[in-house]
Amino acid sequence: MFALTIDQRSSRARPDRVPELLALLARLDVILPFERTAGDEVQGLIAHPDGVIAAIECAMRSGDWSVGLGVGPIETPLPSSVREARGAALLNAREAVEAAKKSATVHIAVRGGGDDLEAYFRLIGAVLRRRTAAQWRVIDAVDAAGNRATAATQLRITEQAISKSLLASGNDVVRDSYPLLARLLREADERSQT
DSSP: OEEEEEEEEETTTTOOOOOOOHHTTTSOOOOOEEEETTTTTEEEEEOSSHHHHHHHHHHHTOEEEEEEEEEEEOOSSSOSGGGGSSSHHHHHHHHHHHHHTTOOSSSSEEEEHHHHOOOOOOOHHHHHHOOHHHHHHHHHHHHHHHHHHHHHHHHOOOHHHHHHHOOOOHHHHHHHHHHHHHHHHHHHHHHHOO
């Protein structure tokens, strides 16, 4: 099981971004939905690696969040709210988000999954945090349209501009790495259950 604790950075000096993040995370397949747990922090439980990757990508988009991923078991039966849940994954996520807050560069940490998993997430996080809003618009348009030509028409730009934006954003490289990241997450989850 995977627990994510996501805390807004510099929340005292910035507007509350929790509702916006919760709206993005509500689209994901989760075990217990993300909800505000304290002030500017959200937490949720996810069973599948693809959901973990999607949730972390959502949080890393703006750079406003410290992300803690905890891997480990959760006590069953599951309650109806993540606030009532208990288990090692949640404790690990708490420790991870505290470590992520202290990072000088990429604000993501993993506990219970091994150093390789954290290093991999930090590498991908470094690419994601460098993307511009315009690059995210292109990525979103291509994902929604299913192809570059339709996305170019919808955005009123050329296919060449779409290709240049995708190349500059590192989108193909990041997406190509997600299957390996999913495998590392599955292996970490299996190790944590034994």
